[in-house]
Amino acid sequence: MDSSSVVSPATAFLYFADLPIELQFQVWEECLAGPSMHIFDVRIPSSDDSGDRQRDGPRRKHGVFLDPVRSVDDPSMYKHRQALRQTSRLASLVSKPTWRATNTVYLPGRREATAYDNDADVLLLRLGAAPGGHAAPTGDDHPKDDLLARPGIVGMMLDAPWTAEFAETLRAARRVAFRAADVQGKTPWCVGDAFDAMRLACCIQQDLEVLYFVHEPSVCKCGCREWETKRPQDNVVGGRGRRELDVIQGMGRTYREVRVKRKNRDRFVRYLDAAVRQQQQDTGRVTFKEVRFLVAVDD
Numbered sequence: 001m002d003s004s005s006v007v008s009p010a011t012a013f014l015y016f017a018d019l020p021i022e023l024q025f026q027v028w029e030e031c032l033a034g035p036s037m038h039i040f041d042v043r044i045p046s047s048d049d050s051g052d053r054q055r056d057g058p059r060r061k062h063g064v065f066l067d068p069v070r071s072v073d074d075p076s077m078y079k080h081r082q083a084l085r086q087t088s089r090l091a092s093l094v095s096k097p098t099w100r101a102t103n104t105v106y107l108p109g110r111r112e113a114t115a116y117d118n119d120a121d122v123l124l125l126r127l128g129a130a131p132g133g134h135a136a137p138t139g140d141d142h143p144k145d146d147l148l149a150r151p152g153i154v155g156m157m158l159d160a161p162w163t164a165e166f167a168e169t170l171r172a173a174r175r176v177a178f179r180a181a182d183v184q185g186k187t188p189w190c191v192g193d194a195f196d197a198m199r200l201a202c203c204i205q206q207d208l209e210v211l212y213f214v215h216e217p218s219v220c221k222c223g224c225r226e227w228e229t230k231r232p233q234d235n236v237v238g239g240r241g242r243r244e245l246d247v248i249q250g251m252g253r254t255y256r257e258v259r260v261k262r263k264n265r266d267r268f269v270r271y272l273d274a275a276v277r278q279q280q281q282d283t284g285r286v287t288f289k290e291v292r293f294l295v296a297v298d299d
């Protein structure tokens, strides 16, 4: 292999600074264009928590809160924007928000928060997989004859007290995503699941436009594996009101919409869909379009 053809990221960046300013500008804009994915861990405090108290501060005591994904390969675009702003003055000009609507995510720590474009971007909430968080109980723990048992992570989140900040972020978010593996039934369906769907709908329905469910092929072993085989052939959803399938950009990861037939949808997803529609109709403010499905693909 010809070693002269290998360009390290550091060298590539130096070359980048030599490019004409208009070209640099274009690259930055390209980098930041389109709907972005912002990912957070939903942290559910418990009474016996002892670790991490220092870092999370007093907010931990007050209830459920959002935490940045503590991993170097977190594809969240808000981190990328922050890094860009610190890297280059040019980038800080380009990435200056021109959003018509913003939503704010409050993070643990003193007055830490980040905002994103509430019209286009998607807020992905990870449940039960955060280090130090609670793992979702397995199906084996489920008492089969107790119809009201709600062992799922969604129920745990709903049962715990919430911080005002978490509630506010969820209420204002227009495009909310959950990982399919976090919400889809791993246990026998029970009345409690329908109850959870209704309660979750209450918390997110206001101003909600699209509810996404994300399948991550690298980690997910759930029933949505079949989504992987569905390729967006024509890239357009047919019928009335045709539109392009959504493509949500993460850093190094792209979330592509796939179509999942209504009858193939998980029951929790169907209940949540119905509950959001019903509640918006009841309040007389209907903004909800539909449930959509995304497959995460590493670039």
Ligand SMILES: [Zn+2]
Pocket: 180, 181, 214, 215, 216, 220, 221, 222, 223, 224, 225
């Ligand atoms: Zn999946």
